[in-house]
Amino acid sequence: MERREQSEQALLAAAAEVIAERGMPRASFAEIAQRAGTSRNLPAHHFGSKDALIARVAERIQERVSAATISAIEARDQDVDTLPALEVVRTTVDLYLRRFEDPTPDERALIVMWGATFPAEAEFEGMLEADRRAYTGWAEVIRRGQDDGSIRADADPGACAVVLHGLMRGVAALLLTEADATDMTRVRATVDEWITSSLARP
Amino acid sequence: MERREQSEQALLAAAAEVIAERGMPRASFAEIAQRAGTSRNLPAHHFGSKDALIARVAERIQERVSAATISAIEARDQDVDTLPALEVVRTTVDLYLRRFEDPTPDERALIVMWGATFPAEAEFEGMLEADRRAYTGWAEVIRRGQDDGSIRADADPGACAVVLHGLMRGVAALLLTEADATDMTRVRATVDEWITSSLARP
Amino acid sequence: MERREQSEQALLAAAAEVIAERGMPRASFAEIAQRAGTSRNLPAHHFGSKDALIARVAERIQERVSAATISAIEARDQDVDTLPALEVVRTTVDLYLRRFEDPTPDERALIVMWGATFPAEAEFEGMLEADRRAYTGWAEVIRRGQDDGSIRADADPGACAVVLHGLMRGVAALLLTEADATDMTRVRATVDEWITSSLARP
Amino acid sequence: MERREQSEQALLAAAAEVIAERGMPRASFAEIAQRAGTSRNLPAHHFGSKDALIARVAERIQERVSAATISAIEARDQDVDTLPALEVVRTTVDLYLRRFEDPTPDERALIVMWGATFPAEAEFEGMLEADRRAYTGWAEVIRRGQDDGSIRADADPGACAVVLHGLMRGVAALLLTEADATDMTRVRATVDEWITSSLARP
DNA sequence: TATGAATGAGTATTCATTCAT
DNA sequence: AATGAATGAATACTCATTCAT
Numbered sequence A, B, C, D: 001m002e003r004r005e006q007s008e009q010a011l012l013a014a015a016a017e018v019i020a021e022r023g024m025p026r027a028s029f030a031e032i033a034q035r036a037g038t039s040r041n042l043p044a045h046h047f048g049s050k051d052a053l054i055a056r057v058a059e060r061i062q063e064r065v066s067a068a069t070i071s072a073i074e075a076r077d078q079d080v081d082t083l084p085a086l087e088v089v090r091t092t093v094d095l096y097l098r099r100f101e102d103p104t105p106d107e108r109a110l111i112v113m114w115g116a117t118f119p120a121e122a123e124f125e126g127m128l129e130a131d132r133r134a135y136t137g138w139a140e141v142i143r144r145g146q147d148d149g150s151i152r153a154d155a156d157p158g159a160c161a162v163v164l165h166g167l168m169r170g171v172a173a174l175l176l177t178e179a180d181a182t183d184m185t186r187v188r189a190t191v192d193e194w195i196t197s198s199l200a201r202p
Numbered sequence E: 001t002a003t004g005a006a007t008g009a010g011t012a013t014t015c016a017t018t019c020a021t
Numbered sequence F: 001a002a003t004g005a006a007t008g009a010a011t012a013c014t015c016a017t018t019c020a021t
Helices: A002-022 A029-036 A042-047 A050-076 A085-099 A105-115 A125-148 A157-177 A184-199 B002-022 B029-036 B042-047 B050-076 B085-099 B105-115 B125-148 B157-177 B184-199 C002-022 C029-036 C042-047 C050-076 C085-099 C105-115 C125-148 C157-177 C184-199 D002-022 D029-036 D042-047 D050-076 D085-099 D105-115 D125-148 D157-177 D184-199
Strands: none
Touching: A002 A029, A002 A042, A002 A050, A002 A105, A029 A042, A029 A050, A042 A050, A050 A085, A050 A105, A050 A125, A085 A125, A085 A157, A085 A184, A105 A125, A105 A157, A105 B105, A125 A157, A125 B157, A157 A184, A157 B125, A157 B157, A157 B184, A184 B157, A184 B184, B002 B029, B002 B042, B002 B050, B002 B105, B029 B042, B029 B050, B042 B050, B050 B085, B050 B105, B050 B125, B085 B125, B085 B157, B085 B184, B105 B125, B105 B157, B125 B157, B157 B184, C002 C029, C002 C042, C002 C050, C002 C105, C029 C042, C029 C050, C042 C050, C050 C085, C050 C105, C050 C125, C085 C125, C085 C157, C085 C184, C105 C125, C105 C157, C105 D105, C125 C157, C125 D157, C157 C184, C157 D125, C157 D157, C157 D184, C184 D157, C184 D184, D002 D029, D002 D042, D002 D050, D002 D105, D029 D042, D029 D050, D042 D050, D050 D085, D050 D105, D050 D125, D085 D125, D085 D157, D085 D184, D105 D125, D105 D157, D125 D157, D157 D184
């Protein structure tokens, strides 16, 4: 039991690494196994199929990234629940982008997997569901902000959630691909200004 | 000569289609050739290698999409040069997003190819250069807006350009993958509000 | 001991099922174990190797099928020994074919395993021995029939045994593969006529 | 064009050999290619899939075997059409069984492929169709024999066709697997007697 | 006795590329 | 300029078997 869990963690970590480097379709079982230090087809044996592995990786990465975000928020401000919702948005986005200044394989893999959902045929339900959860989560936060007075009342929560999510993902992707060419601090500051000026109650 | 040109156009169009559907790594010569109605290895013969084909497709798509945007702008407003820069930004973004309500293969392929640049190893210079051109272009427009007074003076043109580009790409990608679940009109309106409130001189 | 026996029976029954469905080379331990409701590699552990399992299955199936035939004969006619040999032949063949109107997994597996002996390399001694026992058995019955006067004297017992066995197996196989397309009752009647007209003393 | 045809013939011949030896599921592309003297995956490239190869092999073997039978008949008797139908049956069956005294790979493969249709899941339409054609062919011949007076009028053509086909296949299979143990000449003679006594007009 | 974990060999299939025409 | 044929590499997946408990 212990042994299996250990293998699984090693495989998932290796898979995230390889996906971050090579992209999903070129991430092979052989490479993942080699990097995890196991036999060549433990991945296939363990997960049954590539789809299953991918789904598991996506799940794990989302858990880890959101857990890390939550704990980072809590490390900053004592109580998330009493914080005005606008501050929650600003802090979360800032922490999110901050990760991409020096991303772990998990974080890079998250964006890479997002990019893999763009082709029309890509049926990659795990990832798309996570996106949807993110929207609805944001929409709810924005509504709460309208209640607590920190967010303007005339904002459309659903549409704002999509725009916010797209902004985060899009900017994060650019930070990855153009790491050298961008001044990350100023980008983060600009994103913060945009969010504030767009959402804050005037 | 004529015939060669004709083949090339057919192959490039077919390639964009296949890339939009399957993603770059799974777009095969055989499929492209079949869809272009040519012999199975005309693509290889014509372009020499898959990398060369992809570079050529990226080039063509960028040309076509930006040409379409320009002509759409001109169809709306007579003179781009006299328009306040903020209006140029707003109009361009609006037209851009509008395309993704019912995207052509070219437009979808553009996003798909962008997504393929996320993996660390992806050497896909053509695409990244296009991104850089887009930044510098936006930065320049913003500076012009600061000159003509339509854009607030304290905005950081470089950082704003990155955020703007990321926002466009990110939202466009979401529109593609979540076509059913989003109200595109309201998303576009929200984007417009965000840009205005963030960039307009107060 | 008891438990082992119980496992063995379950595994053998499951193996016959899987072999009947998939054929021998595609019948996997994993599938057999799953269908027997045991752990995935109990089959390997219990029988040692696939060859051993198959030999054991073949043995069991032959036992069961011939036992079922004998008991069916006895259920019909009180005393096999006093029956004219020709009647024994006719009745046995009729009962045999009757099974394949709605065959149990065992019965189907018997034919499937017979089919697996056709390739030249197939070393499947258990099955071939059973065939030989069947010949010699039939030859003996025919000789007895020549003694008791029910079977024509000029028949060649050895050759007739081969033909009879081939006829039974071949027709049974066709009944399996073409279950929908054949009128089983009329086929059985025809077989009976053939046997009678070929073997009965004129 | 010529080259392709040449490869195809070599591959099909090799495939028949390997199937005859190893059986269909264990006949691998690699082995076939090696025996045909081509690169390891010409078979896959040429036929597209194993199913396609198998179908093609089955088709070719049936053509060849039936063509050989027809030409052998014609070599014996001048005119097939004027021959009494019973004689056609007897001669065909005799020639058919005669092949299995020293079968070519094609002939052995035919039986092996028949055996591969026994498992319930085996969908091997090419083979089953050929069987059906064989029935209907035999049924027709038998009807013609009833017309020309050589075959008894009370025989059921459809059922007789099934029995005849099963007898041929079953006995041929036994001749293959028990080549050493059977006196082929006497078996053929016995089959001829059975057919005559069962079908001939009394 | 039985189970879960892991391995290595084998297999079909896909695909870019090269060769020959 | 273009096509058909052939190759070699890579890849996911299956499976019997072995190891450890």
